[in-house]
Amino acid sequence: MIDVELDDSPKEECGVLGVFAPDESAARIGFFGLFALQHRGQESAGLAVSDGEKVRLRRGMGLVNQVFDAQALEELKGHIAVGHTRYSTTGASVLRNAQPVFCQSQVGDIAVAHNGNLVNARELRIEMELDGEHFDSSSDSEILARIIVRNLHKGPEVAVAEVMRRAKGAYSVTVLTPRMLIGFRDPAGIRPLVVGSLGSDGYVIASETCAFNPVGATAIQELEPGEMVIIDSRGMRFACGAKSTCKAMCLFELIYFARPDSVMYGTAIYSARERMGRKLALEHPTEADIVVPVPDSGIPAAMGYSAETGIPFREGMIKSRYIHRTFIQPDQRMRELGVKMKLSPLVDHLQGQRVVLVDDSIVRGTTTKQIVRLLFESGAKEVHVRITAPPIKHPCFYGIDMASTKELAAAIMSIEELEKYLGATSLGYLSVEGAMDAVGRPHNNFCTACFTGKYPVEVPDDLTKDALEGTADVGEIAALSHTQLRLIEI
Ligand code: SF4
Structure with a gap:
């Protein structure tokens, strides 16, 4: 495939x-x-x-x-x-x-x-x-x-x-x-x-x-x-x-990776993500007409944001569920359509609306940028982007393939610059503390390294240097490491 x-x-x-x-x-x-x-x-x-x-x-x-x-x-x-x-x-x-x-x-x-x-x-x-x-x-x-x-x-x-x-x-x-x-x-x-x-x-x-x-x-x-x-x-x-x-425990598992019907760290993932949406609303409130999730990843948090603010939850896009299962490569013209191949806007839901767009993460920012443009093209008056993962500024060396530091949008741009890059009316991220509180475990129970740069198991200097420069895949770099490690306490 x-x-x-x-x-x-x-x-x-x-x-x-x-x-x-x-x-x-x-x-x-x-x-x-x-x-x-x-x-x-x-x-x-x-x-x-x-x-x-x-x-x-x-x-x-x-x-x-x-x-x-x-x-x-x-x-x-x-x-x-x-x-x-x-x-x-x-x-x-x-x-x-x-x-x-x-x-x-x-x-x-x-x-x-x-x-x-x-x-x-x-x-x-x-x-x-x-x-x-x-x-x-x-x-x-x-x-x-x-x-x-x-x-x-x-x-x-x-x-x-x-x-x-x-x-x-x-x-x-x-x-x-x-x-x-x-x-x-x-x-x-x-x-x-x-x-x-x-x-x-x-x-x-x-x-x-x-x-x-x-x-x-x-x-x-x-x-x-x-x-x-x-x-x-x-x-x-x-x-x-x-x-x-x-x-x-990897905080990103609870925000993004784990399936919403799983229970992890003693917490039902769907409910934890709903609470993240509530906390996001408290940390970054805004005036708007509808709360729209990026399907399917943003749905629980959008429900939470809506419940906390009283702003109605409304689907704004439908996801093509089978696009990843095709054996056929799209041609160049179709590739340029980008996110439109996967997401189809519900124009009558979006026309003339001030939208809160909720998703779980921004890595390079390219997808979010395309979705914001899609909403404006579909008639949205304002698009307020709200994200439940705190800004991702550092690479992961523990098994998640994100990007090198120089490709991470939040590592190379300020919130204001990123807001402008995305073309959003406003941009707000949940804090690391807010995400951990939503899970309901003590703050020293999590790996938050990709958000904070504090690695719970120390990473050799040669790995961090190469990841910073984006010279190789982080996993591949890990295989090339030969620096002695020591464990540090968090
Ligand atoms: S750095 Fe830590 S929190 Fe971030 S993805 Fe990797 S394991 Fe998860």
């Missing part, structure tokens, strides 16, 4: 999944679970399944339903599975780097699915290669897999603790061995991971709870930073892999 890229939004990182299903339906449950995590990565998908002896693997480029059909699922026999949907952050987007990563070991085959980004990947890789290790891919996830393989004979607790001792950065991981399913989360808890029950003796581990509903699973608990869960025929147990250095 050819992805028609029409916006400048940050790219989702990855979705990970683990299934323990004694009735042998792991592949089918894995498929529907991955389907629910499709929003976290659309470049490749994969499932590894164990029948207790043999591990079978299928990976491919494209969406989940392009990689798997009924026949493929039939061939993946077994009761344990790990799955992955990928958007590449480290390692080029080629089939070789698709996940789960598969490794053979003395204690049997293992498969690993990883969400996040290691900031000491290069350093670790050099160290391990000097120690005789051979790598099949350029993905940092293979580093995690090979550390586990080397230590699994000492037991899963020891193997995961060894990963946590050596790997720095963000990682939520599911691991399959022939007879065991393991899940773990980095000591800062940057990326999410949650475990649920499946019937009387089954379990599911997933990036988000939205993967539970379609397979009939029920959430048990989110893993704590540095925690692991081990599931086998004797049941489920939790263990500590490393002492948590700090709590630094």
Whole structure:
């Protein structure tokens, strides 16, 4: 499939999944679970399944339903599975780097699915290669897999603790061995991971709870930073892999990435985004006739803004839901139409109206600029842009592909300059404090680095320098890093 890229939004990182299903339906449950995590990565998908002896693997480029059909699922026999949907952050987007990563070991085959980004990947890789290790891919996830393989004979607790001792950065991981399913989360808890029950003796581990509903699973608990869960025929147990250095859950997950029907950090995402819209209204009120969301990302916050101000909520555009699923590339003339290929204005809703336009984020600003113009062309009298993500001024090194600093609109322009660039009547961003208050957790429980520049797991100087200059993809830079890291407290 050819992805028609029409916006400048940050790219989702990855979705990970683990299934323990004694009735042998792991592949089918894995498929529907991955389907629910499709929003976290659309470049490749994969499932590894164990029948207790043999591990079978299928990976491919494209969406989940392009990689798997009924026949493929039939061939993946077994009761344990790990799955992955990928958007590449480290390692080029080629089939070789698709996940789960598969490794053979003395204690049997293992498969690993990883969400996040290691900031000491290069350093670790050099160290391990000097120690005789051979790598099949350029993905940092293979580093995690090979550390586990080397230590699994000492037991899963020891193997995961060894990963946590050596790997720095963000990682939520599911691991399959022939007879065991393991899940773990980095000591800062940057990326999410949650475990649920499946019937009387089954379990599911997933990036988000939205993967539970379609397979009939029920959430048990989110893993704590540095925690692991081990599931086998004797049941489920939790263990500590490393002492948590700090709590630094990605605030952007709650503002933007997570599906609105997920519960994350103990908070229903849709409700948190509604509260963000309310806080945005309090921080940036304005006189207007209607509140219009950018579909679908701005809907909950627009509802909140409307509820707080009493200004009526009204749809102003309809989104083409299937444009991303075409195999046909648009020609140059169509590309120049930009956002119009994806969004169609409701002119009679907009004509003569003073509009509050609500969305979740501005990265480069190019999409927002096109939407503002679309609203004016459709007869809006005023367009007041309101954004629930605070200004994004710094790159992410923990698994979100945004842009280099010099491409980030809020890093290179003042609010006034950006307002002018967008062509908006006014522009207002929610504050970092407002976003955290809307989630309802203490302020020191979040990573806010892309907004504040305070990185909870220190990033080597060479990574920040290159990201600042925009000389390479941030994920690729992470793979090239060899500077020793130290953890800092937030
Ligand atoms: S830098 Fe931003 S996107 Fe990256 S983990 Fe931190 S809050 Fe999330």
